[in-house]
Amino acid sequence: MTTTADNGVNVQALLEARDVLKGAPEAAQFTWRATSTWEAGVHSTTRIQNFFGLGQEQAHKTEAVFDADHPEVFAAADNGITPIEYLLVGLAGCLTAGIASVAQNRGIQLRSVRATVEGDHDIRGILGADPDVRNGFNDIRVTFTVDADASKEDIEALVAQSQKRSAVFDALTNPTNVAVEVA
Amino acid sequence: MLERGRVANSWRRERWDSLRLLTPNWQTRLPGAHYAGPDPDGYMTRDDVVAFIDGYAAASRSPVRTGTEVTSVRTADGGYHVTTGDGVIACHTLVLASGACNLPSVPALREAVPASIEQLTPFDYRDPARLPDGGVLVVGASATGVQLAAEIHRSGRPVTLAVGEHVRLPRTYRGRDVLWWMDATGVWAQRHDEIDDLERARRLPSPQLTGGATLDLNTLAAAGVTLAGRLAAIRDGHALFSGGLRNVFALADLKMTRLLDAFDTWAQATGRDGEFAPPERYEPTAVPASSRLRLDLGSGEIGTIVWATGFRPDYRWLHVPVLDAKGLLRHDGGVVTASPGLYGLGLPVLRRRRSTYIHGIEDDAREVIGHLAAHLGL
Ligand SMILES: Cc1cc2nc3c(=O)[nH]c(=O)nc-3n(C[C@H](O)[C@H](O)[C@H](O)COP(=O)(O)OP(=O)(O)OC[C@H]3O[C@@H](n4cnc5c(N)ncnc54)[C@H](O)[C@@H]3O)c2cc1C
Numbered sequence: 261m262t263t264t265a266d267n268g269v270n271v272q273a274l275l276e277a278r279d280v281l282k283g284a285p286e287a288a289q290f291t292w293r294a295t296s297t298w299e300a301g302v303h304s305t306t307r308i309q310n311f312f313g314l315g316q317e318q319a320h321k322t323e324a325v326f327d328a329d330h331p332e333v334f335a336a337a338d339n340g341i342t343p344i345e346y347l348l349v350g351l352a353g354c355l356t357a358g359i360a361s362v363a364q365n366r367g368i369q370l371r372s373v374r375a376t377v378e379g380d381h382d383i384r385g386i387l388g389a390d391p392d393v394r395n396g397f398n399d400i401r402v403t404f405t406v407d408a409d410a411s412k413e414d415i416e417a418l419v420a421q422s423q424k425r426s427a428v429f430d431a432l433t434n435p436t437n438v439a440v441e442v443a
Numbered sequence: 444m445l446e447r448g449r450v451a452n453s454w455r456r457e458r459w460d461s462l463r464l465l466t467p468n469w470q471t472r473l474p475g476a477h478y479a480g481p482d483p484d485g486y487m488t489r490d491d492v493v494a495f496i497d498g499y500a501a502a503s504r505s506p507v508r509t510g511t512e513v514t515s516v517r518t519a520d521g522g523y524h525v526t527t528g529d530g531v532i533a534c535h536t537l538v539l540a541s542g543a544c545n546l547p548s549v550p551a552l553r554e555a556v557p558a559s560i561e562q563l564t565p566f567d568y569r570d571p572a573r574l575p576d577g578g579v580l581v582v583g584a585s586a587t588g589v590q591l592a593a594e595i596h597r598s599g600r601p602v603t604l605a606v607g608e609h610v611r612l613p614r615t616y617r618g619r620d621v622l623w624w625m626d627a628t629g630v631w632a633q634r635h636d637e638i639d640d641l642e643r644a645r646r647l648p649s650p651q652l653t654g655g656a657t658l659d660l661n662t663l664a665a666a667g668v669t670l671a672g673r674l675a676a677i678r679d680g681h682a683l684f685s686g687g688l689r690n691v692f693a694l695a696d697l698k699m700t701r702l703l704d705a706f707d708t709w710a711q712a713t714g715r716d717g718e719f720a721p722p723e724r725y726e727p728t729a730v731p732a733s734s735r736l737r738l739d740l741g742s743g744e745i746g747t748i749v750w751a752t753g754f755r756p757d758y759r760w761l762h763v764p765v766l767d768a769k770g771l772l773r774h775d776g777g778v779v780t781a782s783p784g785l786y787g788l789g790l791p792v793l794r795r796r797r798s799t800y801i802h803g804i805e806d807d808a809r810e811v812i813g814h815l816a817a818h819l820g821l
Pocket of ligand 1: 445446447448449450451452453454458463464465466511512513514540541542543544545587754760788789790798799800801802
């Protein structure tokens with residue numbers, strides 16, 4: 261393993277965190293938070309800044325604001341991307357972060373990492389036009405183009421390992437308990 | 444009248460041993476025949492139903508040709524050619540009364556179940572003693588699913604019940620059978636052309652009722668049945684359940700309460716409120732502290748999957764283009780308008796909500812056969 265690769269990921273810090281949290285599972289409990297507000301029509305804005313982790317309240321450096329709306333073909337104002345498209349953002353972001361981290365850990369220098377993410381969605385489900393059609397994605401395809409100092413097999417192994425440790429890949433491929441309540 | 448088996452074939456061959464009707468005896472009627480026994484509020488066993496229909500066939504001297512299977516129906520000469528084991532019958536009009544529940548509907552994900560697990564449909568299931576040892580996963584929590592889950596659990600096998608959208612009802616309300624209320628308040632008389640979303644009404648799952656005490660999910664959970672979400676996928680030998688259990692509970696609780704509200708309003712409006720016990724409301728369906736999301740089908744925890752995922756008709760013999768994309772008969776209140784002279788009877792919400800049940804046939808048959816007679820110019 262070479263140690264000259266620099267993908268800008270502080271792997272040392274991550275490995276130390278792993279060792280510390282092994283013995284302190286309470287500190288490993290994070291709660292991510294978003295608050296959203298209806299704007300008009302099917303447009304909403306969601307703000308994210310604070311989260312909980314390492315036993316205390318934490319905050320991002322700045323607040324991020326996301327507009328969610330629907331395109332004009334849905335007879336909407338298109339003030340932002342469709343909520344389900346945010347899942348593609350999350351998946352691409354998570355897998356890419358995983359590739360960079362794993363590559364760093366394996367001493368592989370990355371030059372470029374690009375992904376195309378496509379989700380197939382039969383909208384008869386959400387329209388209630390056919391009860392046998394599910395509401396969510398039927399299929400998601402991700403294609404990575406990675407330029408790195410590594411063999412094709414090593415790059416494939418990077419991409420495989422990034423899925424194995426991906427929060428969003430897990431959230432999309434496995435069920436999650438979801439509780440929605442009226443305050 | 445052609446029947447491939449014997450009279451009441453579906454009740455003889457396609458029901459499990461302990462099945463009782465979920466409709467009370469007083470409601471189990473056929474044109475001109477009703478229950479006259481000592482227990483009008485009881486529920487017939489499967490054998491009682493066979494005897495009731497058998498007796499009706501004899502008393503009405505129905506010209507049933509038993510043991511005569513229809514293998515093909517085609518249009519011919521302005522009418523129909525019906526092919527049976529003993530030859531072809533030509534007719535001007537034809538009534539399809541072949542049933543709505545000829546085959547169990549099982550989701551395609553059954554293919555992914557490991558071979559070590561025994562898979563049963565309600566047509567294969569007879570009684571719990573015949574199941575392999577070990578736990579049982581019952582998929583589907585409508586009438587069939589809750590009844591089988593309760594019975595299998597009583598046999599001492601651990602049961603997990605996968606729950607999707609369902610219809611929750613108490614067995615009795617304010618001292619009367621809940622189906623009495625449906626009848627009295629006119630829910631069951633609602634006509635097909637008055638229902639907003641007829642397609643939805645026709646595919647509504649059967650209510651969580653049994654011929655006995657209330658059998659809702661709280662009852663099952665209290666008895667020790669494990670509730671899981673809808674079976675969403677089987678992947679790498681693991682069953683994956685939806686995390687949306689809380690919402691299917693909430694939907695069913697809300698709908699039940701709305702129905703009970705309507706009963707109370709009716710009782711007030713008709714001045715009959717005093718006849719009944721005071722209104723009651725039931726505990727919301729309790730959400731398990733953490734609902735099960737996955738089950739390793741290779742671990743030996745369960746040995747059997749029972750698919751209580753509904754039934755569908757079998758029209759493989761019908762070579763007239765009158766089925767929709769889902770294989771259901773396209774008809775307008777039993778009149779197959781696309782093919783003059785063709786009729787359907789005995790289908791869910793055919794002309795009224797009660798058409799789904801045995802006692803729905805009386806009005807339906809009169810009206811559909813009225814149309815048929817007019818078609819023949821009688
Ligand atoms: C599990 C279950 C429980 C039910 N519980 C109740 C209840 O509690 N109360 C209630 O009112 N209703 C209940 N029902 C509904 C009830 O079964 C129907 O309302 C009623 O049986 C409909 O009668 P039918 O004669 O239309 O159909 P079926 O009873 O299905 O009879 C159709 C007949 O057609 C014959 N047939 C089919 N295809 C052919 C062919 N190609 N050639 C010749 N013959 C053929 C079959 O052998 C069968 O005898 C239940 C249904 C099921 C599946």
